[in-house]
Amino acid sequence: MTADYITICLADDDEDDRLFFTDAFDELRINTRVKTFKDGVELMNYLNHADSILPNVLFLDLNMPKKNGVECLLEIKKNVKFNDIAIAIYSTSSTEEHIEETFVNGANIYIKKPNDFENLKKILSEVVTINWQYHTSGLNKDNFLMRM
Amino acid sequence: MEIMQLHKSPLFLKIIFIVSLAIIFFIGAITFKHITVLKKTSTWISKSYEVNIELERLLSHVKDAETGQRGYLLSKNKSFLKPYDDSNEEIKKSYKRVAELTVNSRAQQRNLKKLQYLISRHLNYLSKTLYLVESKGYNEKIVSTNLVTGKEAMDSIRVEIEEMITTQKNLLQYRQNDYNSTMNYTPLLIYLTLLITLILITIAFIKMNRDVVLLKNTVHTLSVAIEVNNLSEIIGNFGSWQLNLETGTYTFSDNQYRLLGCEPQSFEACAHEYLKFIHPDDLEILTEKTQNIKSHNILPPFTYRIIRENGEVRYLKSMGQIVTISSDNKTFIGTTRDITSEIDDQILTEERNRELESNNKELSAFNYIASHDLQEPLRKIETFISRLVSKDFNNISASGQQYVGSIQKSTNRMRVLIEDLLQFSRTNKTEKNVVNADLNYLLENAKHDLAQAIEEKKAIIQSNNLPTLHIIPFQIQQLFINIIGNSLKYSKKDVAPIIKLTYSQIVSNEEEFLPNTHHCYHKIAIEDNGIGFEQEYAKNIFVLFNRLHNKNEYQGTGIGLAICKKIVENHKGFITAKGNLGVGSQFNIYLPVE
Incomplete structure (x- = not known):
């Protein structure tokens, strides 16, 4: 890591989930800067703004009002400016269709929201510390879905 | 094999007929020929007899002349000269007649000439003797010589006439033989040909009889087949029709009428009457389909509607084909089936399918919501409890801690239930x-x-x-x-x-x-x-x-x-x-x- 801290973004319409997310990073003591957005439109506005600091890892909830996770994913993948952002899908569901669709459209990892806070912390710390270049080059459908 | 086939074909009967006809003509011709020969022969016979009679007559005239001459010589009575004078004329007449009758025979003509010469010589002697006697002071000796010569001449005439009669007899005999030889084998020939004709006619009769039996059986089989067809048309809800393309006449089966809601054969079968039943909206498709028949020889299956007299609309499906039954008699045949109930069933099935599909969609949407969306609040409850346990567990009373444990167990069980249900509903999916x-x-x-x-x-x-x-x-x-x-x-x-x-x-x-x-x-x-x-x-x-x-x-x-x-x-x-x-x-x- 060249920067002193890792920039992390989360787009999730659920307030509680945003709270768990930020709390987990607070407790993890990794040097991170976490920014949350309550829907896809808000996220894309931020990313497209010239002054914005682009995140290292972006967590995308799938089911969001206005602009959902898949739409955001497609938009980001279309723009070369966002090539360096690692995208983690962060969703309650883990249906085959969703996994397949996001994998095909270029997401880097799929995380099913855990139902235990300690588990959440474990997953997030792992995701943030993944060597993305290494992970992406060996990416396949089997290791796409993160298992704990 | 071909011969075996031949006696079964109608050609066989034709051949027998032609052969029999030829034989009868042959017999007729032979009979005609024989009658002609017979007629000729009988003419010949009568001619011969006439010749004989005429020759006898000629001889008797010559004799008459001689007798008259002799009577005169003996009696010097002039009345004896009368037959002598007359006979000259009679001899000429008879001679002429014989010449006419024997004109076709060269031998007789030759004989006749000789006879003529002998007769005229004899007559000369007669007249010479007469002349010598009438002249004064005749020499007895010369007269006697003349008489002898006359007698010789008379003998040669007799001989000649005898010969002529014999010749005529021979000629007749020759004719008779000729006729007999022709007639001898004629009855046998006629008998044989008649026998052959009889055999042929008998064979033809047997064959025809057999054909009639065969025809009867075929007619029986055919009428049974027609009855079976009528029954199957009723149970199968279909009808059939024919159009003879040569005569332009239509035939509808009984059930074809029933399909239209009419009594069998209750109206004349024709295109005009049939078209009256067709639903106005389907007239176009019907005419379009039937227009192409003659070029394609086939009417592909198509569906149209008819309106029965009571106003009921039925769906019919027709198809047809042009068939050539005998060499150039083309018939357009076809069948029609009432498919109304099938179409009704189809519509019903489609409706049911749509209902089922929408029910299924609702159900799977419900399943998804029940299992997926229920996970969300559950997950939060679990997460909050896990936070509570890790952060504030020690601050809760002993009974509170027990409650928290029970809540954890229940939520855990609920999660398993929801996950299993989700899986069950996903197993349901048809993809x-x-x-x-x-x-x-x-x-x-x-x-x-x-x-x-x-x-x-x-x-x-x-x-x-x-x-x-x-x-x-x-x-x-x-x-x-x-x-x-x-x-x-x-x-x-x-x-x-x-x-x-x-x-x-x-x-x-x-x-x-x-x-x-x-x-x-x-x-x-x-x-x-x-x-x-x-x-x-x-x-x-x-x-x-x-x-x-x-x-x-x-x-x-x-x-x-x-x-x-x-x-x-x-x-x-x-x-x-x-x-x-x-x-x-x-x-x-x-x-x-x-």
Whole structure:
């Protein structure tokens, strides 16, 4: 890591989930800067703004009002400016269709929201510390879905 | 072979007719010829007799002349000279007549000339003698010489006439022989030809008789076939029609009328009358379809509507074809079927299908919401409780801590239930990715999924070499997970579970609980040494939410085996269970061989 801290973004319409997310990073003591957005439109506005600091890892909830996770994913993948952002899908569901669709459209990892806070912390710390270049080059459908 | 065929063909009768006709003509011709010959011969006979008579007459005239002359010489009476003078004229007449009668015979003509000469010589002698006697002082000797010469001449005339009669007789004889020789074999010939004709006619009669019998049988068979056809038209709800393209006449079968709602043959069969029944909107398609018949020789099946007299609309389907029955008699034949009930059924089925489809959609949407959306608040409850436990557990009273534990257990159970339900509803889905998959690989994946439980229980999972089958891989993997998971769950507490998977191919009628057909099945038997169950519950364990044990003894939702059953059914297979309480249980999976 060249920067002193890792920039992390989360787009999730659920307030509680945003709270768990930020709390987990607070407790993890990794040097991170976490920014949350309550829907896809808000996220894309931020990313497209010239002054914005682009995140290292972006967590995308799938089911969001206005602009959902898949739409955001497609938009980001279309723009070369966002090539360096690692995208983690962060969703309650883990249906085959969703996994397949996001994998095909270029997401880097799929995380099913855990139902235990300690588990959440474990997953997030792992995701943030993944060597993305290494992970992406060996990416396949089997290791796409993160298992704990 | 061809000859055998010949006597069966109508050509045979024609040949017999022509031959018989020729024979009759032949007989006629022969008879005519013979009658002509007979007529000629009889003419000849009468002619010959006439010649003979005329010659006799000629001779008697000559004699008359001589007798007269002699009488005069003896008596010097002039009255004796009268026959002598007359005879000269009579001889000429008779001679002329003989010459006429024998004009065709050169020999007789020659004889006649000779006769003429002899007669004239004899007459000369007669007149010379007369002259010598009448002149004064005649020499007795000369007269006597003359008389002798006259007598000689008379003798030669007799001889000549005799010869002529003989010649005539010979000629007649010759004719007679000729005639006889012709006539001799004629009766035999006529008799033979008549016999042949008789035989031929008899053969023709037998053949015709046989044909008539054959025809009768054929007519009988045909009328039975027509009756059968009429019946089948009634039961099959179809009718038929014909159009003779040469004469332009139509024929409708009885049921064709019934299809139109009319009494059989209640109106004249023609296109004009039929078109009156056609639904106005379908007239165009009907004329369009029928226009192309003559060029294509076929009327492809098409559907149109008719309106019966009582206003009822029926759907009919027609098709037809031009057939050439005898060499150039083309007939356009066709059938019509009433398909109204089929179309009604089809509409009903389509409606039902639509209803079912929308019901299904609603149901799966409900399932999804129930299982997926319910997870969200549940997950939050669990997360909050986990936070509460890790942060503030020590600040809660002892009973509060117990409550929290109970809440955790309940939420945990609810999550398992929801997850199983979600899986069950997903197993329901029809999207099937059927591919060839190696069961050994799927079993390894299943073991991997169950690794924790296997390790905890120190379970041993054995399998002989499993095949590669045409299946939906993730479903079969789930099947293995559920059944092996089940065996692990219901294992005996103090015995390490041993789970055996064996594969074989069987025929369904050799196997318990399987239909009595002769289909081949892949059989995968999964056997364990767990707590088993009583056989009477064998069927119940596959029913959704059905459990044999209290949830406090063994965890479970009663969905796992229901999912297994659904998966196997998705593969058109069967699953059966055999239990032996305290000994173990066995699950048999049967998947059809393609």
